[in-house]
Amino acid sequence: MEDAIIEAIRLAVTKIPDDVVKSLQKAYEKENSPTARFNLENILNAIEIGEKEQIPVCQDTGTVTFFVEAGVRSPYLGVIKELITSALEKATREIPLRPNTVDVLTNKNIGNFPIIHWELVGGDKIKIAVLPKGGGSENCSALAMLTPAEGFEGVKQFVIERVKECGGKPCPPIILGIGIGGSSDLALKLAKKALLRPIGKRHQDEKIARFEEELLEEINSLKIGPMGMGGKTTALDVKVEVAPRHPASFPVGIVFQCWAHRKAFLEINKDGEVRIWQ
Ligand code: SF4
Known part of the structure; x- marks a missing residue:
């Protein structure tokens, strides 16, 4: 499950979802100002390189925000916070993500700190939305x-x-x-x-x-x-x-x-099986 969360983070930061890409392409086709077309072309190129090379589409990999819909009968309810925290730590090293969190008093870099929004729902599944948010x-x-x-x-x-x-x-x-x-x-x-x-x-x-x-x-x-x-x-x-x-x-x-609208979703069922999508 920890690996699956890392994969969802990787998907979010390296691949801009199709709905966003299509919308950017439409915007490019509509523009007649050379500067606007140049900027959109660069954005679309960065998106293509990110996906092809499996690297983050922007240097600011954001504050990684999680929206968790936690089924009250999920057997993983008690461990999901730890899994998200450790997955983000590993993702920071492996993908890599920019260590984007500093201590508010000392300004010391502390890696990446997950912001988690919780919602308890019925059922036995856990759905997580990953939303890296640029500063x-x-x-x-x-x-x-x-x-x-x-x-x-x-x-x-x-x-x-x-x-x-x-x-x-x-x-x-x-x-x-x-x-x-x-x-x-x-x-x-x-x-x-x-x-x-x-x-x-x-x-x-x-x-x-x-x-x-x-x-x-x-x-x-x-x-x-x-x-x-x-x-x-x-x-x-x-x-x-x-x-x-x-x-x-x-x-x-x-x-x-921003244009780098990164998002990915995963769902964990009661048997620990995981589905990831965008
Ligand atoms: S606002 Fe978005 S596109 Fe701009 S630098 Fe930050 S993450 Fe990147």
Whole structure:
């Protein structure tokens, strides 16, 4: 199981998933600015080299984030945290990953520290989503505690202002995860988890799906473009997730993801059999 987690991390950092690649190729075909085409061509080349040579597609292999849906009847519930931690340690040496974690007080490098989000679910399977998150894009993530009167219009303003403010810093074309409602912490968690939804797949609620499309259109009308050097594609997609909120609060979390949208999934059944996919 530890080897399988290493393989899922390797897959995530060396192979950009097909939905992202197709979306980048579409963006390349749409662009007529030579600079935007040049940047997208370089991105697509880096992706091709990463997959062919089995090396990370970007030098920043990110903070490796795990979303674990743990079946309460899984016999591996008690060991999964240790397995993830040791797999990440080995992956750092073997793939290799950049040792990307420093102690907050001493600044001493401590290798790679896994960020794990847990959700207990029914059943006997454990599903893990691996989401390595680059520092450049993560630095643009933000939280706003809007008033309920500001509502969805306020969300739009907050998002557009933040995208403008960040410009080329998150290595566009970006994918934007947005969490609305819940509490401050839940809004950001929803925003990050939203990034796991495939590019182009809309929210099941029609109104939210429309809101995602409106935001995507407005962001792309900013013409920040690939790597912030101008062009038609600033964002490949926008994903919105919502949760019920307190009547006095309207939390909005935004999580930026760069073009290097790395993700992989694995599932462990009760017999220890593993399936890995992207
Ligand atoms: S933001 Fe993404 S593409 Fe840019 S350096 Fe960081 S990981 Fe790499």
